[in-house]
Amino acid sequence: MTDIVLIIVLCAAATYLTRIGGHLIMLRFGEVHHRVEAALGAVPIAILTALVAPSMLTGGVPGVAALIATGVAALRVSLVISVAVGLAVLVVLRAAGL
Numbered sequence: 001m002t003d004i005v006l007i008i009v010l011c012a013a014a015t016y017l018t019r020i021g022g023h024l025i026m027l028r029f030g031e032v033h034h035r036v037e038a039a040l041g042a043v044p045i046a047i048l049t050a051l052v053a054p055s056m057l058t059g060g061v062p063g064v065a066a067l068i069a070t071g072v073a074a075l076r077v078s079l080v081i082s083v084a085v086g087l088a089v090l091v092v093l094r095a096a097g098l
Contacts, residue, residue: 044079062093 026032032040052070055063070086077085 048079048083059090061098062090065093066090 052067056067057063059066066086066089069089070082073082073085076082
C-alpha cells in the first residue's frame, strides 16, 4: 500500500512542477507574441482531438455517437459539460450492447 501512496505523491509532484514550471518560464519572457498566445490557446483542443480521434475510428457506433453528441453539446455549453455529455452517451450505448 505504501508503494501506491508513493506513486500518487510522485505523480502529483511531477504534475505540479510541470504546471508551475510553465508559468515561471512565461513570467521570464514578459509579454508574449500574439501568435504564441494563440498557439498556446489551441493546445487543449489539440490534445482533446488527439485523444478522441483514435476512439472514433475504433469505437464503432458508440464512439461515433459519443463524438457527435460531444460536438453538438460543445456548440451550446462549456467544454467540461460537453465532454460529460459525450461520456454519458458512450457509457449508455456500451451498456446497451451496441
